[in-house]
Amino acid sequence: MSPRDQGAVAAPGVGSDPVAADPAVPPRRSDATRAAILRAARERFAADGYDRATIRAIATDAAIDPSMVMRYYGSKERLFAAAAEFDLRLPDFGDLPAEGLGAALVGHFLDRWEEDETMIALLRAGATNPAAAQRMRQIFADQVGPAIRALAVRAGVSSPGGEPALPVEQRAGLITSQLLGLALTRYVLLLPPVVGMDRAELVDWLGPTIQRYLLGRP
Amino acid sequence: MSPRDQGAVAAPGVGSDPVAADPAVPPRRSDATRAAILRAARERFAADGYDRATIRAIATDAAIDPSMVMRYYGSKERLFAAAAEFDLRLPDFGDLPAEGLGAALVGHFLDRWEEDETMIALLRAGATNPAAAQRMRQIFADQVGPAIRALAVRAGVSSPGGEPALPVEQRAGLITSQLLGLALTRYVLLLPPVVGMDRAELVDWLGPTIQRYLLGRP
């Protein structure tokens, strides 16, 4: 790795948040530029997908020169990799009754999608770009899978019935198919009846579906 | 449109073609070429999406010159419009008990997706190309909506309970969100646990979900 990739002298003793403004540390101009590029990149990738989101357009949005994007991120591919970092921030819903876990999951995903367009950018790009699709599979493996595994245990112990009829990985897969289908029809394809439903309606209707997949019993 | 687009006896004009005197006009060589172009276009659009599927690559697959694609279809946009014609062939499932309509719908969509890649091409392209997204909304309005409306009536009369709590258009929207989410995770993102399930498992697990959306009752 190049020594200037992340700045060898970056963040002496402060938190790991590179965007946080710490009055003690004199803000470097390059940090603001990096953040502006990343913000513009996320917007463009979310709106246009990987191919149509050009470095030139991203630079224009960030009010800088296109060559700066290359200087900071090396290539378009690495810029996308940096812009596609995404944390689902899945909580453990510890204060909720187990019967409401499905509805809570639907609500949480709706909130995350509307407050951070990174996931929509990944969804759009993942449809045509193999690297973006790979990133989505990685997010599934690192974040969705483990979270569903934990929630499935809680839902299972509080619900009567025999053993689950489905391995927990496949339960996570079914849940993902419904939640990503919601994101696709609501935010990408803009299917009118799905766009027209509000948060509460979607939680009410998709919640039981997710709950059933979570239990893994017919 | 151009008068020579489909003109059966196109005026030769300045053309010095002495062999054109064939009033019968039997099979024309151009028909086979048109079909080959369309077949190659569907494959490329399905595999690469709209932007990455180039006219050059489509022409190579069809074993003809790139300029022929332009000659026959005018532009890349119109080629896509021609290649994206898709008939879901939704039957009325008249010989099935109303309780099995959800499972029958899942099975039918799986069959159509696997025997005709046009729908996958539309899904990939619709993620980034606005015209392709519009085409998907049109397919929903022209084919999915009316079919669900008819099936919802059948499912409703044979099932006890009060009035549906959801307008039929929104029921069709929820069904589409689950079915397109299945196509997305299984054929585009290639999410391992979803790819690993076979047809019967998917029908068993998604069938009840579609059935509940079809009834429109919690």
Place this chain on the structure above:
DNA sequence: GTCTATAATTCGATAGAC
């Protein structure tokens, strides 16, 4: 009908002045 040649853009990426 088919193909060669090329026009007209647009893109990612690089070199170098200041």
Place this chain on the structure above:
DNA sequence: GTCTATCGAATTATAGAC
């Protein structure tokens, strides 16, 4: 650190020879 200028490759689309 930032910008100007430009390269080389790839694309859609067109013009015209055979």
